[in-house]
Amino acid sequence: MSKQKRHLLSLETSVDFELIGICSHHSDYRLTWGLNQGLHLQLAKSDELFVITNKKGQTVSEHSYYFWYDEENQIEFYLIKNKNEGKFLIPEKNQIDYFLFLRDNVTLEMEDVLEELKKINSVMAAYLFEPESLPSTEQIIF
Helix, strand or coil: CCCCCCCCCCCCCCCCEEEEEEECCCCHHHHHHHHHHHHCCCCEECCCCEEEECCCCCEEEEECEEEEEECCCCEEEEEEECEECCEECCHHHCCCCEEEEEECCCCCCHHHHHHHHHCCCCCCEEEEECHHHCHHHHHCCC
């Protein structure tokens, strides 16, 4: 009788976005207006909610968000409120009010975006994060 070989399949998730945390005491629509003016974006509120699920497919939290697709640079922008109904999008960074996600960015320098963000009146502070360093970003799928 031959011994059976067992193979373990492990999937490595890759993060396909860049992440900026924003601290602001303003409401989401007021912050969005400031971002649109200061960064020359066209963020608009989505009718749908951004849903975070666990590995079993169960909903963990739902968050309203603003979205814009920059056709010229082919970048997707998402502004998502971190806290909704006592649940966090990224619990490790519970002091952050909003997250700005840039998906498929190959043209914009993140340091330049960060500096422009800090000039906006609605933004108290802005921080650049490495998504790979935050465990909960694996659950964020666009």
